[in-house]
Amino acid sequence: MNIQEARLSFIQTWGALGSAWGIPRSMAQIHALLLTTHKDLSTEEVMEEIQLSRGNVNINMRELINWNLVKKQHKLGERKEFFTADKNIWSIAQNIVTERKRRELVPVHDMIKDLKQTKIEGPIEEVKHFQTLIDDLEEFVVQMDKLSEMAIKLNKNVLFKNMMKMLS
Amino acid sequence: MNIQEARLSFIQTWGALGSAWGIPRSMAQIHALLLTTHKDLSTEEVMEEIQLSRGNVNINMRELINWNLVKKQHKLGERKEFFTADKNIWSIAQNIVTERKRRELVPVHDMIKDLKQTKIEGPIEEVKHFQTLIDDLEEFVVQMDKLSEMAIKLNKNVLFKNMMKMLS
DNA sequence: ATAAACTTTCAATATTATTTGAAAGTTTAA
DNA sequence: TTAAACTTTCAAATAATATTGAAAGTTTAT
Numbered sequence: 107m108n109i110q111e112a113r114l115s116f117i118q119t120w121g122a123l124g125s126a127w128g129i130p131r132s133m134a135q136i137h138a139l140l141l142t143t144h145k146d147l148s149t150e151e152v153m154e155e156i157q158l159s160r161g162n163v164n165i166n167m168r169e170l171i172n173w174n175l176v177k178k179q180h181k182l183g184e185r186k187e188f189f190t191a192d193k194n195i196w197s198i199a200q201n202i203v204t205e206r207k208r209r210e211l212v213p214v215h216d217m218i219k220d221l222k223q224t225k226i227e228g229p230i231e232e233v234k235h236f237q238t239l240i241d242d243l244e245e246f247v248v249q250m251d252k253l254s255e256m257a258i259k260l261n262k263n264v265l266f267k268n269m270m271k272m273l274s
Numbered sequence: 275m276n277i278q279e280a281r282l283s284f285i286q287t288w289g290a291l292g293s294a295w296g297i298p299r300s301m302a303q304i305h306a307l308l309l310t311t312h313k314d315l316s317t318e319e320v321m322e323e324i325q326l327s328r329g330n331v332n333i334n335m336r337e338l339i340n341w342n343l344v345k346k347q348h349k350l351g352e353r354k355e356f357f358t359a360d361k362n363i364w365s366i367a368q369n370i371v372t373e374r375k376r377r378e379l380v381p382v383h384d385m386i387k388d389l390k391q392t393k394i395e396g397p398i399e400e401v402k403h404f405q406t407l408i409d410d411l412e413e414f415v416v417q418m419d420k421l422s423e424m425a426i427k428l429n430k431n432v433l434f435k436n437m438m439k440m441l442s
Numbered sequence: 443a444t445a446a447a448c449t450t451t452c453a454a455t456a457t458t459a460t461t462t463g464a465a466a467g468t469t470t471a472a
Numbered sequence: 473t474t475a476a477a478c479t480t481t482c483a484a485a486t487a488a489t490a491t492t493g494a495a496a497g498t499t500t501a502t
Contacts, residue, residue: 109396112389112404119385125458126378128296130490144403149449159492164450166490185447185500195410199417210294217287221280228277235312236280242363249367250425257421293488298460317479327462332480353470353477 113142117156132158133166137175140191146179148186174201203257211251218244281310285324296377300326301334305343308359314347316354342369371425379419386412 107115117138124134135156140147147155152163167189170176175198179188192198221240226233275283285306292302303324308315315323320331335357338344343366347356360366389408394401 107392107394109394109400109404112392112394116385116389116404116408123378123382123385126296126381128294132491141407142404144400160449161451161493162491168450187449193407195414199414210291213294214291217284217291221284224275224280226275226277226280232277232312236277236284236310239309239361240284246363246367253421253425256424257418300461328479329463329481330461333461336480355479 113139116142130166130169132156132162133169136163136166137170137191140170140176140189141193146181146188146190148188150186152189173205200258203254207251207254211247211254215244215247215251218247281307284310296374298334298337300324300330301337304331304334305338305359308338308344308357309361314349314356314358316356318354320357341373368426371422375419375422379415379422383412383415383419386415 117135120138121131121135124131127134136152136158139152139155149160149163149167152158152167153160158166167176170189170191171178174192176189176191179190181188192201218240222244226236285303288306289299289303292299295302304320304326307320307323317328317331317335320326320335321328335344338357338359339346342360344357344359347358349356360369386408390412394404
C-alpha cells in the first residue's frame with residue numbers, strides 16, 4: 107500500500123469513528139488529514155484532498171481551533187491562512203478529555219445541583235428514593251470528574267517524562 | 275416542586291444529555307424513568323409515562339438490557355414482563371464505561387493494528403511521519419484503555435468499601 | 443477608492459439517526 | 473386447538489444533524 111492510500115484510508119476510518127465519538131465526520135476527517143500531513147495546509151488544499159465544500163472546511167476548522175487541536179499559521183508573503191494540527195498525542199488527548207468533560211459532565215452536574223436545591227414534595231418514601239438517586243448521581247459525576255483529572259495528570263506526567271528525555 | 279414534576283424534569287434533562295453522550299434520547303429517558311421509580315414497570319407503563327411508542331420502548335429496553343443497566347422481572351401470576359433498573363450507581367458507571375470502551379476504543383485499536391501490519395511505500399520521510407502518528411495513536415489508545423480499567427477498579431473498590439460497611 | 447484575494451455566513455439541501463405503529467410472532471390458559 | 477395477552481419486528485415517517493455553495497463580508501495591495 108502506498109502512503110497516499112494509507113493516508114486516505116486513515117482519514118476515512120477516523121471520520122467514521124469520529125461519528126461514534128460524537129464528532130462530526132468532516133471535523134474528524136480534517137483533523138486526520140492535518141495529522142497525517144507534515145506541511146501546513148490551506149482551506150483550498152483541504153477541500154481538494156477530502157472533497158469538502160469551502161463552508162464545511164471553514165466551520166469545522168474553526169471548531170478544531172476551538173478544541174485547541176489545530177492552529178492557524180500565516181506564511182510570510184502569503185495572504186492565505188494555513189492550518190496545522192498539534193501532533194503531540196498527549197496534548198491532543200488532554201484537549202479531547204477537557205472538551206468532553208465540558209460537554210458531557212458539566213451539564214449533568216449543573217442539573218444535579220439544580221435538583222438538589224429544589225424542595226421536593228410528595229410521599230416521604232418516594233422523595234427519599236429520588237433524593238438518594240440524585241445524591242448518588244452527584245457522587246458519580248464527581249468521581250468521573252476526578253478520573254478525567256487523572257487523565258490529564260497522566261498526560262502531564264508523560265510530557266514531563268519527555269522533557270526529561272530531551273534534556274538528558 | 276412535587277415529586278412527579280421533579281421526576282419528569284429529571285427524565286427530560288437526562289434524555290437531552292443522553293444525546294451528548296451518544297445515547298439515544300428515548301433510551302436515556304426510559305433509563306431515567308426506571309431509576310426514579312421504586313417499583314418495576316411494564317412496557318405499557320413506560321409508554322404511558324413518557325409517551326413513547328411500543329416499538330420504541332421495546333427496542334430501547336432491549337438495549338438497556340444489553341448494557342446490563344436493566345433487568346427483566348416476572349411477577350407471580352402476571353403474564354406481562356416488568357423491568358427494573360440497577361440502582362447502584364457504581365455498577366451503572368462500570369457498565370457505561372465498559373460499553374463506551376467497546377464502542378469507542380476497540381474499533382480504533384483495531385484500525386491501528388491493521389495499519390501497523392500493512393507495509394507502506396513512499397518517500398521515506400512521509401512514511402516515517404505516518405508511522406510515528408500510528409505508533410503514538412496506539413500508545414494513546416492503550417493509555418485510555420488503562421484509564422477505563424482504572425475507572426472500573428475505582429468502582430470495585432467503592433463496592434468493596436460498601437460491602438465492608440454492610441458487614442460491620 | 444477599487445479590485446482582487448481571501449474568509450465567513452447561513453438558508454437550502456442532503457444525510458443520518460430515531461421513532462412510530464401496524465402486522466407478524468410467541469406464549470399461555472382453557 | 474383456539475384465542476387472548478403479550479412481545480417483537482421492520483418498513484416508512486419523522487426528527488435531528490451535517491453539508492453545501494453562493495452571496496456577503498473582510499482584508500490587503502495598488
